[in-house]
Amino acid sequence: MNKKIFAPVVLMTAMLLSACSTAPKTTSLLDQTRMDYQAAQNNPNVQTLAPLEMRQADVAMNDANKAAKDNESSEKIDRLAYIAKQKIGVAQELAKQKQAEAAIADAAKARDQIRLEQRTNEADKAKMQADQAKAQADQARLAAQIAQGEASEAQRKAQEEQAKALEMQNRNAALEAQLADLQAKTTVRGIVITLGDVLFGVDQAKLNPDGMRTVQKLATVLQSNMQRTVLIEGHTDNTGSQAHNQDLSERRAAAVRSALVLMGVSRDRVEIKGYGEAFPVAENNNAQNRQLNRRVEIILSDVNGKITPR
Template sequence: MKKITMTPAALLMIAILTACSTAPKTTSLLEVTRQQYLNVQNNPRIAQLAPSEMRQASDAMSLANQAAQNNESADEINKFALLAKTKIDTAEEAAKQKNAENNIANAGKQRDQMRLEQRTTEVDQQKNRADYAERSAQIAQSDTQRAQGDMQRAQGDTQKAQQKVVALSAELADLKAKNTDRGVVITLGDLLFGFNDARLKPEGIHELQKLADVLQTNQQQKILVEGYTDSTGGAAYNLQLSERRANAVSSALQLMGVQRSRIAIHGYGEEFPVAENTNSENRQLNRRVEIILSDANGNIINR
């Protein structure tokens, strides 16, 4: 048998071809997804706020890497890479939402503490007034003076009640409430959220607190929270964004003491614009959340 002798150059070429055939494949999408996943991994806050979403992202990333290791087709690798990227995006968004909810909860705790301190002060003031009235009655020993004191206190209570009604009316006026064929409608514009974001701004939380205070005066009243966007971006994404914003408003009101059973939500995306989406001013008008108050029987007229 004739022995075949291979030159060093041929052996080197075989080694290179073997290495190329066994090296894992990759794609641009996979590389981008790997970098995004690395950034998320280096942010412990995301793992803390969205552990379940991060586990799903890690599992999806493993599938994408395994497809590359197995030298599957670029389409197959991109399919798993896109899935992983979607899961990573979901984890980041969930962490943002949870962080916003934590901020609202902390603000609620501070507000409750302030109210507790205010009530304590009012109790102390009422006790001091009662002590003063008792001492005055003992010194004067006069039925007439006691009657006058009772009348003054009654007048004071009536005045406070009237001031409360005036204050509530002023709050509704401050919220620019309008009477429409659907009932009383409060429109909250861009001040609630940042551009392309569903996290409430501090000034948005302040406005919602006014609404929560109004709702607490009438426990029978219900509301419908409707989210809207401008026409920038895809219709499906705008619908999702409007729903997320309506959910954020609902969550904030619940943390402020409004029962979940009193709140309904609906996202309309870019539907029902109040102005043509032809310039930035009109698009800003269309990026809004509308809150419809029910009638005395709790009924709300839907679109």
């Protein structure tokens, strides 16, 4: 009876001992190494940045696991686990180093990019300032050219005006010299040249030789001053009838105009008017005064061809 009970117990014990002898052996260092290895495998940076070191850690980890599976001594298992742990640490540290280097490189690249953008912005700003300066210089140069052109134009006009003034001055001086010979007088109506009664035949409208010479001088004045016109007014004393005097004054004025036309003066530059005895310059109370009233007055226009009416 006792022999029957003892046999199963012995068999169970043998089975338990057999099971214990086939279970993989482990140590705390191996367990810690396995945890480190698992962490390294789960870290993509380690797989990417330290692939060679990770393969070396794989080999070392396999050696440690094999020793545990083969129930090698704890000393050997720990020695192999230590080697694996060191290789895992090398892989992790290398991955951290390369990650840091990459971060530094990225930072340097970002810094370089910022510097490049700053230099680009500075260059763009400098170019914009240069363009603005050039535009301002162009505007200033254009303004100077315009001002110079205006100054030149103003100078040209001033020179033209000066030349015109000088020409007018010369003409006026020449005119004064010519009119002095004709004994012309300046009045409120303008310059007046008087042809006396002695330049005509007695009670006639025909100019005598002296009268023709005087009219020739007047023609020369008009030819030298084409912008001027003349009004020829005939006057008489009060001797004789009013109708006779009016007719004589008109005929004498017409005679002077005809002489001027013959001497080359355009007819449309000469206007005539007869006033008879209406505008005496002296009392008709003696022969000398009546002679003064028998006259032809020639009024010279201004430079614009205007004559102040009587």
